[in-house]
Amino acid sequence: MTVVDTLDSPADHAVDGCAGDGERERLQRYAQWWHAHGEAISRDVDRVGGARLQLHDRIGRRIDRVCWSAGYRDMLLRGYAEGTVAATHETGSLLPGYRVGYVTSFFDPGLYCPHTVSLATLVALEKYGGPGTSDWIGRLTRRDGSVWQGATWMTEAAGGSDLGAGVETRADPAGDGWRLTGEKHFASNADAELALVAARPADAPTGVHGLALFAVPRLAADQSLNFRIRRLKDKIATRSVATGEIGLEGSEARPVGDPGQGIYLIMEVLNVSRVANSIASAALLQRALAETLAFARERIVFGQPLIEQPLFRRQFEDRCRRFREASALAWAAAGELDAVWQETPPYSQRYHRFRLLAHLAKYWTAEQAVAAGRWAIEAHGGNGLIVDYGIERLLREALVLSVWEGTPHRQMLDGLAVMAREGVHEDLIRWLGDPAGADRQRADIDALLARPRAEREAEVEPVFRGFAEWTASALAAAR
Template structure:
């Protein structure tokens, strides 16, 4: 791998210019965990980086349908390196359930980033979350999941519905002893690897639409030890090849109801919020790895008689990477902080929960855009070899393609943003947080962000529902950008004047529609960061 990647073999926590400042701002006592994060950064830039590339290129999961006796087992065979690493990585899910912080979990998810490795932990975490909060009688299964002895998954998608959960047709019926599921899930991440899945289904007699959906816990083996469902096939995917994803069939599968049936859609959406935060961390983590690859590259590669780093256009692109990553990461960890406060809440929810949802929608959608753009731009900085599968940068760009789609594309995030703004009252806390912050800064760029924020919300209020939907995606982007500017300014106290400069650049570019001002050309602390890598020997 050392011949295909510049970032391999380096500690990705120590190289990160933004994560310590963010953790210092939002996670009290994080310094007590610095050593653990540094060790994880070593893993992320070393073994995990290498295993992810190996699995992607040479050792994808294979579905094994029968054992030696001819029995259906529907189990995937993994590379031993991937299987062993996945079991060790299970520990990143522990902190929130053992009195720790969600920041701890998501910081490690961001450092890991690789969708093939982090996705398995994310979908497992959703099962742990559901058991912990709404089905504590299955605590023994929860411990298996947290220890790496077992893996979990979230299976909701059906071919006729896609993101429309209300269109789910999988049926649940009570046979006098247990619930039984009939139906199929069209895109099931973790198929063949999963031991316990949470599955959406409609109990007999339940009303149509999303309110009729209940959430069930479905083990791979039933009470008699028999295969409880079948994996029809695995999907071929452009990206995230390391996650076995396939079609799952339920034919009388034994299932356990989670919580109250009539609240199932709310439990499901809670896990979806959790997954969207992970999606945002993954998008920014991929962008960071691509930036690290590019920073090493421009120091080592010469063109037209000098290092790429000396060319103004290369510095302009590095500026773009630094601004997008810092802004997206600040927004992501603000959403994580809101989740940290809201996750114990249950239906019917308080405004605090709906505000956490709003910030999550903004973060998920905007970081996905930043992540795909950053990995593409970094690939361009490599020139021709950036598009060759031999090298790590090409895989990072492929992997980033999934982040705008997984856990709901931008259209879904925009619709959900409208809902929490107009029906759940999330506009008020959003204004209460970001208007005073931007007013207190008082710079021209802060006023630009403040004006964009106010105009966007005022406009949405004055539109008919259909028109509001038409403009919702751009409104989501503007609100996310205005919040990012405020959050970057807020980091100046913890991280120095670099963040005021990043905030000004972000506002000019994404809210003012301007090119980055030329003063950034001579600001290496902006485009390289104070903890940027030196040229490797």
């Protein structure tokens, strides 16, 4: 089957030879639901009515409720019912949930955010939550309307890339628990029932190694609001998730894992969501190509369908190749995370190799999604810029995929750090089977690593970009 044959079928692509027929049929039914119902709801959320914040009830009491247009909750709950979070708890594997996420993202990448952060919350609790959190785990893994949603709130107003300097939220011991005080500046799934929050215990060192991870329920033990939603952000895209500013005002919190190892746990949470982001980017790429193909088959230019014009056809085939490669990279990162996600510090070499793969995947798939979103607009001509047709939305959504979960700079610099510290590029090249071009990659990376730090950082982009492209191409060739 060629890439073109699979363009319209997100379910086929999500299973892509690595899941049983039962799963394919289930995902196909989920995709059909999106065609029949979900797309219209998602379009309205994007264009007409995103989230609205109701701060008070009519008596004047704070309720901080996020309100949505009709149908939103159906759309949201459908993914939980399909097991986007619960399947990991049930099977011990992240892959079934990621496959559901692929289909979700084909139709609405922003909606995959609540599912992803809920999954990341579950993973952290399953690994580090301890016996007191089994009730929370039970609620997060329901498949019906009573499911609890999770959230992962690290970023503060001072900046998200440099968490060591940017996190000012303070954690103070109180009785047999902790209290958090501070403000989270980008808090997606703002009304989640349970949030994972990065904070600094009062006596902890400065920098990232002083950060700890806490679980903060929406309701305190006395059922009062445990955090305040100060406002919701008005975003260019991902309007299917409510992103807010959150006030923690002595919020009751429970530590997740050893507070001294908080930064490792934060990175583990990011692993889950960076891989999900890569999967969402691949799905968006597929969608951009499917929409463009449908248009180009019918649009007649100079007497023949646009797709038959040699220049256009060449561009389209090139995009298909890039999609296949980005997709191979995203699913390789998912497969490797699935093999190492249960590890705890100190990690194996395979875990470090996965980290490099995840940085490459997050970076490269999002870059390709942005490029495909822009090209889809161009390929539709003027209609690409008209909101009625939803093509411009692909680019808006892709731009967010490139920034959240760490910008391209972050992926490059963190990828560079893991190569410098652990030497995992060599490991990755060998894991790929030393394919053609390996010596050139090795030489470029080793030459970069030999330079002084400032030069190394200044020159990382072409090397990292080349390595990401080459890795994606090698993975696609091996499929």
